[in-house]
Amino acid sequence: MNKNNLKAWLYLLPAILFLGAFMVYPLIDVLIYSFEEGYNFASQSYFGTGLYNFSYVLHDPYFLQAVKNTFIIVIITVPVSTGLALFISVMLSSIEKLRELYQTIFFLPYVTNTLAVGLVFMILFKKTAYSDGMVNMIINFFGGTSVDFIDGPYWAKMLVVCIYTVWVVMPFKILILTSALASLNPAYYKAARVDGASSFRIFTKITLPMISPTMFYLIITGFIGAFKAYSDEVALFGTDLNAAGMNTIVGYVYDMLYGDSGGYPSYASAAALILFAIVLTITVINLLISRKKVHY
Amino acid sequence: MNIDISDNTVNEALRKSEQAARLRRGIGTAVKYILLSIWALIVLFPFYWMLLTSVKSYGSYNTEYIPKFITLSPTLENYVEVFTAVPLARYFINTVIFTLATTALMLVVIVLAAFAFSRLEFRGRDTLFTVFLSLMMIPNELVVITNYVTITDLNLRNTFLGLILPSVTSVFYIYLLKENFSQVPNELYKAAKVDGTSDFRYLTRVMLPICRPTLVTITILKVIECWNSYVWPRLITDDQMYFLVSNGIQEMRESGLGRENIPAMMAAVVVISLPLIILFLIFRKKIMEGVSRGGIKG
Numbered sequence: 001m002n003k004n005n006l007k008a009w010l011y012l013l014p015a016i017l018f019l020g021a022f023m024v025y026p027l028i029d030v031l032i033y034s035f036e037e038g039y040n041f042a043s044q045s046y047f048g049t050g051l052y053n054f055s056y057v058l059h060d061p062y063f064l065q066a067v068k069n070t071f072i073i074v075i076i077t078v079p080v081s082t083g084l085a086l087f088i089s090v091m092l093s094s095i096e097k098l099r100e101l102y103q104t105i106f107f108l109p110y111v112t113n114t115l116a117v118g119l120v121f122m123i124l125f126k127k128t129a130y131s132d133g134m135v136n137m138i139i140n141f142f143g144g145t146s147v148d149f150i151d152g153p154y155w156a157k158m159l160v161v162c163i164y165t166v167w168v169v170m171p172f173k174i175l176i177l178t179s180a181l182a183s184l185n186p187a188y189y190k191a192a193r194v195d196g197a198s199s200f201r202i203f204t205k206i207t208l209p210m211i212s213p214t215m216f217y218l219i220i221t222g223f224i225g226a227f228k229a230y231s232d233e234v235a236l237f238g239t240d241l242n243a244a245g246m247n248t249i250v251g252y253v254y255d256m257l258y259g260d261s262g263g264y265p266s267y268a269s270a271a272a273l274i275l276f277a278i279v280l281t282i283t284v285i286n287l288l289i290s291r292k293k294v295h296y
Numbered sequence: 297m298n299i300d301i302s303d304n305t306v307n308e309a310l311r312k313s314e315q316a317a318r319l320r321r322g323i324g325t326a327v328k329y330i331l332l333s334i335w336a337l338i339v340l341f342p343f344y345w346m347l348l349t350s351v352k353s354y355g356s357y358n359t360e361y362i363p364k365f366i367t368l369s370p371t372l373e374n375y376v377e378v379f380t381a382v383p384l385a386r387y388f389i390n391t392v393i394f395t396l397a398t399t400a401l402m403l404v405v406i407v408l409a410a411f412a413f414s415r416l417e418f419r420g421r422d423t424l425f426t427v428f429l430s431l432m433m434i435p436n437e438l439v440v441i442t443n444y445v446t447i448t449d450l451n452l453r454n455t456f457l458g459l460i461l462p463s464v465t466s467v468f469y470i471y472l473l474k475e476n477f478s479q480v481p482n483e484l485y486k487a488a489k490v491d492g493t494s495d496f497r498y499l500t501r502v503m504l505p506i507c508r509p510t511l512v513t514i515t516i517l518k519v520i521e522c523w524n525s526y527v528w529p530r531l532i533t534d535d536q537m538y539f540l541v542s543n544g545i546q547e548m549r550e551s552g553l554g555r556e557n558i559p560a561m562m563a564a565v566v567v568i569s570l571p572l573i574i575l576f577l578i579f580r581k582k583i584m585e586g587v588s589r590g591g592i593k594g
Binding site: 004005007008009011012014015018019021022023024025026027029030033088091092094095098102103104105106107108109110111112113114115116117119120121123124130131132133134137167170172175176179224228230231234235238239250253254257258265268269272273275276279 | 325328329331332335336338339340342343345346349358359360361362363404405406408409411412413416417418419421424428431434435437438439440441442443444445446461462464465467470495520523524526527530531541542545546549550558561562564565568569572573575576580583584587588
């Protein structure tokens with residue numbers, strides 16, 4: 001038995017070492033950082049402990065801007081992408097011909113590099129001295145005036161972020177929803193048809209309740225993912241997100257840590273903990289709602 | 297006679313209503329295909345645009361005030377440009393090394409851990425597994441700060457080791473693999489023990505071949521994740537010789553080339569997107585199945 005114990009721990013040793021060094025220790029460390037006031041990277045010294053870092057972060061206009069941006073991204077993209085994905089998946093599962101082709105195409109954004117494709121979106125929306133760009137051409141065609149979506153007004157930039165975010169998260173949601181729809185028992189539908197129920201009624205009374213666990217899974221992961229928005233914004237506006245007014249909470253954490261504005265791990269830790277608290281709260285609320293609404 | 301007429305009318309009415317229903321269904325189906333095609337177009341258009349722009353010559357791209365949807369004189373000069381003006385080949389090789397090394401190391405670590413959790417008996421197993429599971433909730437953003445400091449203190453900035461080390465474990469994949477290992481009948485293990493097979497031999501000769509599908513899925517998902525990783529490499533490298541493709545493309549965008557020469561930048565985008573798209577087209581079924589079983593985006 002003792003020999004067995006030893007052997008098992010030997011098998012687990014690599015995982016424990018790596019998790020300990022790069023997950024458990026950092027987790028404790030981030031808490032310590034966040035309470036150390038005036039921590040200096042170079043001299044590794046600090047002059048006090050307390051809540052100053054949190055108060056600094058919460059009063060930093062850049063952080064408040066980042067929180068505002070992040071919340072707008074979350075509130076717009078999560079419902080839009082989930083709703084759109086449901087709509088597309090329902091259509092997808094009701095056709096037979098070409099279904100696989102559509103599924104393959106719809107999944108494509110999942111396997112692409114967000115940074116790289118973000119650049120394509122940037123040039124599609126960007127207005128330069130040479131050209132108003134693809135999207136503005138379409139706007140002009142319908143009689144609108146050109147807008148600079150990349151360096152222009154706030155809402156234009158926000159619109160591009162939301163469009164790109166939705167484009168990026170759709171493949172995952174469509175895939176999960178189509179597999180949920182495919183696993184539904186066709187007997188329920190036949191019974192409903194025989195009873196003469198309309199398609200809409202079948203959808204709201206049978207399909208939706210049966211896939212509600214999947215929907216809530218997608219909403220929860222959608223919220224968590226959207227709160228961590230960062231690389232999509234970098235792809236569209238470059239690394240100096242504060243200058244573009246498009247920073248997100250995660251972006252703020254990294255800016256505090258690294259780069260021209262970096263060198264403040266304490267502020268970064270405080271901001272990261274605030275983000276974690278927000279995400280945790282939202283997830284718990286989601287779970288409480290789902291307990292009432294979801295049919296298992 | 298009377299009955300005959302009414303029979304006819306009934307038949308007629310039935311036929312008409314059936315026709316109408318078929319027509320309605322037909323229109324409904326057509327609308328579905330149109331809407332699905334519109335979404336397919338939205339998904340594919342950026343890919344088309346990057347390919348198109350990458351074969352437009354620098355001169356012709358900049359003279360198009362209204363962008364053209366086709367080009368009659370495609371050129372490969374941008375691809376040449378992007379490999380000579382920027383160390384794109386270097387970024388590419390770096391990413392390949394990083395991806396292969398990280399994935400290989402991770403497979404070793406998670407296979408050993410999953411085997412211990414699913415087959416070996418030891419004290420504290422369930423407690424430890426619960427601790428592992430609870431680590432799944434920890435967001436990367438929370439631990440990245442200290443990891444950055446750790447790697448910097450160890451003087452591992454701008455090294456492959458610094459890039460690789462923090463991402464060689466995944467609690468989620470340990471969990472996925474452990475579930476799969478546990479499905480292998482215990483009788484096999486007992487039989488192997490009776491035959492005097494060692495645990496390690498049993499793991500490599502019996503468990504791994506049986507669980508190959510899961511291992512392939514995990515490998516593919518990890519490769520995708522590695523190929524697209526951006527934040528950690530950005531924190532840990534500032535020497536171009538160690539840039540991965542994501543950082544390379546971002547650097548290009550912020551420095552000279554991307555600002556002036558959009559077609560060349562698009563050529564770079566095509567080059568770095570292609571490997572994963574090819575991988576996807578080959579392993580389409582496996583990837584989609586894997587993601588729906590346990591993929592997480594982000």
